[in-house]
Amino acid sequence: MTTLWPQGLPRTLDYPDGTVADLLAGAAHAYPDRAALIDGDERLTFAELHERALRVAQGLRERGIVPGEAVAVHMPNSIWFTVAYYGILLAGAAVVPVNPTQPPLALRRQLDDSGTVAVFTHPSVAGLMAESLENSEAVRLVCLAPATAAAPAGDRAPAAFPVATVAFDDLMKAEMAPATVVDGDAVAHLAFTGGTTGVPKAVRVLHRNLFRNVLQVACWRSAALPHADAEGRVTLRHVTEAQTPHHIPIGAATGISIAPLFHGMGMVSQSVFVASGLTVVVFGRFDAVRYLDTIEQLGVHAVTGSPALCHAILAVPDVRERDLSCVRLVSSGSAPINPAAAAELAEVFPNAVVSDGYGLTEATMGVAISPLDRSMPRPAGSTGLVLFDTEVEIREPDGVTPVTPGGRGELWVRGPQVTDGYLGHPELTAEQYVDGWLRTGDLGTLAPDGWLSLVGRAKDMLIYKGYNVYPGPLENLLREHPAVAQASVVGRPHPEHGEIPVAFVSLKAEAGASATADDLIAYVAERVAPYQRIRDVVIVEELPLSATGKILKTELRKRAADS
Secondary structure, X not given: OOOOOOOOOOOOOOOOOOOHHHHHHHHHXXXXXXXXXXXXXXXXXXXXXXXXXXXXXXXXXXXXXXXXXXXXXXXXXOHHHHHHHHHHHHOOOEXXXXXXXXXXXXXXXXXXXXXXXXXXXXXXXXXXXXXXXOOOOOOOEEEEOOOOOOOOOOOOOOOOOXXXXXXXXXXXXXXXOOOOOOOOOOEEEEEEEOOOOOOOEEEEEXXXXXXXXXXXXXXXXXXXXXXXXXXXXXEEEEOHHHOOOOOOOOOOOEEEEOOOOOXXXXXXXXXXXXXXXXXEEEOOOOOHHHHHHHHHHHOOOEEEEOHHHHHHHHOOOOHHHOOOOOOOEEEEOOOOOOHHHXXXXXXXXXXXXXXXXXXXXXXXXOOEEOOOOOXXXXXXXXXXXXXXXXXXXXXXXXXXXXXXXXXXXXXXXXXXXXXXXXXXXXXXXXXXXXXXXXXXXXXXXXXXXXXXXEEEEOOOOEEEOOEEXXXXXXXXXXXXXXXEEEEEEEEEEEOOOEEEEEEEEEEOOOOOXXXXXXXXXXXXXXXXXXXXXXXXXXXXXXXXXXXXXOEOHHHHHHHHXXX
């Protein structure tokens, strides 16, 4: 039984009927003149964001897009990504977010698999889209968005598309019309993920999944409860006794986020920010110095990103000389952040709570988040408490038997954010979605008082001489070494021992930050049982990262096997 819970917040939410369209309408009504998005010199108020999205929705309808059809967003982060996203949803269509940098063959596969009929793209990546559409029988419309400060056009030649094309500005010339009313069981996102199997496939995120997960996260982040007015517009109201200086004040804060909007964390967070009336600075290609400059200049309240972004911030030489006292919330997601990095962030942002979180695309986005209350200090290594109306069980590999209390096992999740399965993959859906529960493929522990901790992916665990070795704790130990910037541990096949733990490590650039492979092997050996010791260390300039900031362990396993 969970005993810990943020003071003043209920354990369950009273969810209004609605979709994220009602959240956008609520924000436009509650704070119409407040800036919703800032992209260089371009700004959109909440009222303007709602208006532009309604016009895009009508422009899509006029060009034959009907409710239930799939529309892809193939764009880098920009102010127009968000407008396109809401326009698609307000037209009753499903959003297909795709990585704008992937090669044409991979892009075409995702367009075909999702049944995409229209695409929003951008000058910097339009050539990739044009190539992927050759001989396409499904896509019948392309909308080209303008360049912005966050997403410049680059020097690529204009693309010629083999299907009908419309400029974004022309799409927004449509007359405003009400949003298409959709049922909660309609598909909102077809979000691609490798998931627990590694095979890219589209997750069916329903409108009720999206709406409720947005409210779960937004109410947690703002210490609030949802409210629907007589017109069905949904806003948040603070629970006064639950508020701390670290919660996002509704309609009164600025945030900055670098998370890719095509990724679940970035895409769903758009609506979390809208629900809380947060002004969001749209940030393009990441530059740690410029990122810190922006925080200081705008007095940013909340910063979000991946552990890789956090490590990049900590690596800025003068980071401890800056005035970052305005920041009250540092939110890390997409992968667990290790305790050593969290401690350093707490030094750099002296007035902030460093909040970790856990989620996955199959659960829309969020499952657990650490409380924003300093009277509830988070145990080292914990990712937080499970959100409102959400259950987590830790089970043995058979997927049925619960582990002993506090023991390690595989996480199973049940809650309103658990999605409808994989599009076109009934066999995989049946394996991962069982009796209302989602098998996550993640390994962790659940303490009796409710703290959830992760130790890695089930597929990342390695077996050395019959012992289970979990990479997560070893990576955290390595990161505690004063010379280590980042670390990742994988298994290397061994003829006698099964697998041996191999660490890939990047070192800090600052003066005096040096260590040899032998130094690091000895450092870990002094702190773990013999079977857990690192057997080899490979020092690299940098670790390979995905577009969302996750370390590419598949690539590291290949390197380990070949060395």
